[in-house]
Every structure is written in C-alpha cells, then in structure tokens.
Amino acid sequence: MTGFEITGAGAADMELMRSWADAEGWNPGDHDRFAFAAADPEGFLVGRLDGEPAACVSAVRYGAGFGFIGFYITRPDLRGQGYGIQVWRAATARLAGRLVGLDGVVEQQDNYRASGFRSAWTNMRYQGVPGGGDEPDAGAGDGIGIIDAAALPFVRLAAYDRRFFPESRDAFLSLWTGLPGHTARAAVRDGRIEGLGVIRPCGSGAPRIGPLYAETPEVAAALLRRLAGYAPDGEVVLDVPDANPAATALAAGLGLAPVFETARMYTGPVPELDLAHLYGITSLELG
Known part of the structure; x- marks a missing residue:
C-alpha cells in the first residue's frame, strides 16, 4: 500500500464521487453533494494512490447514535488490490459505537453480512411515467391541497421527516x-x-423522487403525479421499500417498472420508522 492514503473529500472529490456513482448506474442527483456535505462535512473519504483518487466512501454521522455508509466505490482499474477495504475500514472506524445503515447492491450484500450487517428490507427502484388520473392530484382525498413545501414552517417539515429517519437531519x-x-x-x-x-x-437518467411520504396511498399517488409533472418527459425514478406493501402496489399500479434493487441493512436492531407511510426513500447514498 505504499503511496496510498485516505483523506477527507474536497469539493472536487465530491463531484468525482458523484460521477463514479453515476458510472455504477446509481443515478445520483446533480446537486446532491451540497446537501450531503451539510449533513456531515467530514463524512466523505477518498483513498488516494500516489495522489490520485482510487477509492471512496461516505460515513455520515447523524445525531449521537446513528450513521450511514454510502458511495463505497473503488476505481474499476484498481479493484481487487485492497484499496477499497482500506477506505471501508476507515468508514466503519469513523462510525464505531453507532447503529449503522447502508443500502447494499446485490453483488456486495454477502460482504456486508460478513461485516456484521443484516438485511431489513429491499428497496426496489421503479421507473416510468406514472399513470392514473387526468389531473396531477386526482384522487388525493377531500380537503387535500398540494403546495410548495417552502410555504410551510421548516420546523414542521423537520418534525414530519423525523418519523421516517432514525435521527434529526435538519441541515441536510x-x-x-x-x-x-x-x-x-x-x-x-x-x-x-x-x-x-x-x-x-x-444528469444521466430520469429525475429521482425521494423522499416520498404519505398518510394514504391516494396522497402518495397524487404527490407522485404532481412531482412527475416537473420531469421533462414525465418519467421518474422512485426507490420503494418493500417493507411497505402499499408502496410496492402503488408503484406497480401506476405502471412503473422495477429496474434495480438494493437491500437496506443495519448493524443492529432495525430503527423504529413509520414504514407504513414511507413510499420512497430519500437517497441510496445517505439513507
């Protein structure tokens, strides 16, 4: 490992990590890195070989007891040489003593199990143009209005988000x-x-929706269709947890097709989340 060192990621590194994730087919958002850095500015690591980026990982701390690992990638031409495991160990060391989660791609899940992670549910990525309803919020329910979230006090949005995530994440x-x-x-x-x-x-695929929370399937469908109206051709991507059967049924019922899957995995007890009203996770990278 001569000439290999692990450092914190800078702005250029964050953009490189996004492009590497894009090349893996994960379809990260164009501006995700700005919110990601706000979640934990020191939570993004890059392994450098002779000064050049060779591997990366994120190990983001939330609150006092939770962490999430993502962006675990080794440059394709350097795989199998031990660089990836070095950044992995740095990530797990940074989150030592916390409950840790991740979204693992199928081919890596056995490796994560060997590191102490256990599957909690499957996230299935669905893609397509949502059908059903001539109006964007058709069938949302009596008295339901769909508004710009910025019109609401942020403290209320943060409290609502807290039902679906193990710790508060206000800056993010x-x-x-x-x-x-x-x-x-x-x-x-x-x-x-x-x-x-x-x-x-x-940049390289259909816009992603996440999170998607809703008190009823009808509200979820209405929000999904309304948000799809902001996609250039109406096509969207949504990562659906199979722990909420209503979410899986909704995605299929609206004509979206499954295209990719990951497993949500934790090192300890599955957090108590409002899974019955979680229709789409926020991101594969930070939970």
Whole structure:
C-alpha cells in the first residue's frame, strides 16, 4: 500500500464521487453533494494512490447514535488490490459505537453480512411515467391541497421527516428541499402535513423522487403525479421499500417498472420508522 492514503473529500472529490456513482448506474442527483456535505462535512473519504483518487466512501454521522455508509466505490482499474477495504475500514472506524445503515447492491450484500450487517428490507427502484388520473392530484382525498413545501414552517417539515429517519437531519433537509432544481411539494389538510415529496434532476437518467411520504396511498399517488409533472418527459425514478406493501402496489399500479434493487441493512436492531407511510426513500447514498 505504499503511496496510498485516505483523506477527507474536497469539493472536487465530491463531484468525482458523484460521477463514479453515476458510472455504477446509481443515478445520483446533480446537486446532491451540497446537501450531503451539510449533513456531515467530514463524512466523505477518498483513498488516494500516489495522489490520485482510487477509492471512496461516505460515513455520515447523524445525531449521537446513528450513521450511514454510502458511495463505497473503488476505481474499476484498481479493484481487487485492497484499496477499497482500506477506505471501508476507515468508514466503519469513523462510525464505531453507532447503529449503522447502508443500502447494499446485490453483488456486495454477502460482504456486508460478513461485516456484521443484516438485511431489513429491499428497496426496489421503479421507473416510468406514472399513470392514473387526468389531473396531477386526482384522487388525493377531500380537503387535500398540494403546495410548495417552502410555504410551510421548516420546523414542521423537520418534525414530519423525523418519523421516517432514525435521527434529526435538519441541515441536510433544509438544503434537500431547497437546492436549485429540487422541487419539494407537501400535501396538507386543515393545516396538517399529510405527505411530502421531493424530485431532483439526475444528469444521466430520469429525475429521482425521494423522499416520498404519505398518510394514504391516494396522497402518495397524487404527490407522485404532481412531482412527475416537473420531469421533462414525465418519467421518474422512485426507490420503494418493500417493507411497505402499499408502496410496492402503488408503484406497480401506476405502471412503473422495477429496474434495480438494493437491500437496506443495519448493524443492529432495525430503527423504529413509520414504514407504513414511507413510499420512497430519500437517497441510496445517505439513507
């Protein structure tokens, strides 16, 4: 390993990590890195061989007890030489003592199990133009309005998001819902938040929707169709947890096709999340 060192990622490294993830077919958002860096500025690591990036990983800390690993990639021409395991060990060391989650691609899941991770559910990526309903919010329910999420006090959005994530992530969420190109819409009834969704552009593929939260399948469908209206040709991508059967049924019922899968895995007990109302995860990279 002469000439190999692991350092924190800089701005150029973050863009490189996005392009590497893009090459893997993960379809990261164009501006995700800005929100990612806000979540934990020191949580992104790059392994350099003779000064050149060779491998990367993210190990983001949330609160006092949770962490999430993502962006675990070794440059294709350097795979099988031990560089990836070095950044992996640096990531796990950074999150020592915490419950750790990740979204593992199929071919790596056995390796993650060997490192102490256990599957909690499968995230199936669905893609297509959502059908059903002539109007974007058709069938949302009586009294439901779909509005710009920025019109709501941020503290209420953060409290709603907290139902679906093990720790608060306010710095991340404030950017995620407001970055250029990100469109966030909330479903509201009598002043109560009944759903939240965000769509963002992805350079090499269809725009991704995530998160998608909703109190009913009808609200989820309405938000999904409304957000798809911001996609250039209406085609979107949504990562659906099979732990919510209603979410899987909705994606299939709207004509979306499964194209890719990962496993949500944890090192310990599965966090108590509101899975019954989680229709699309936020991101494969940071949970």
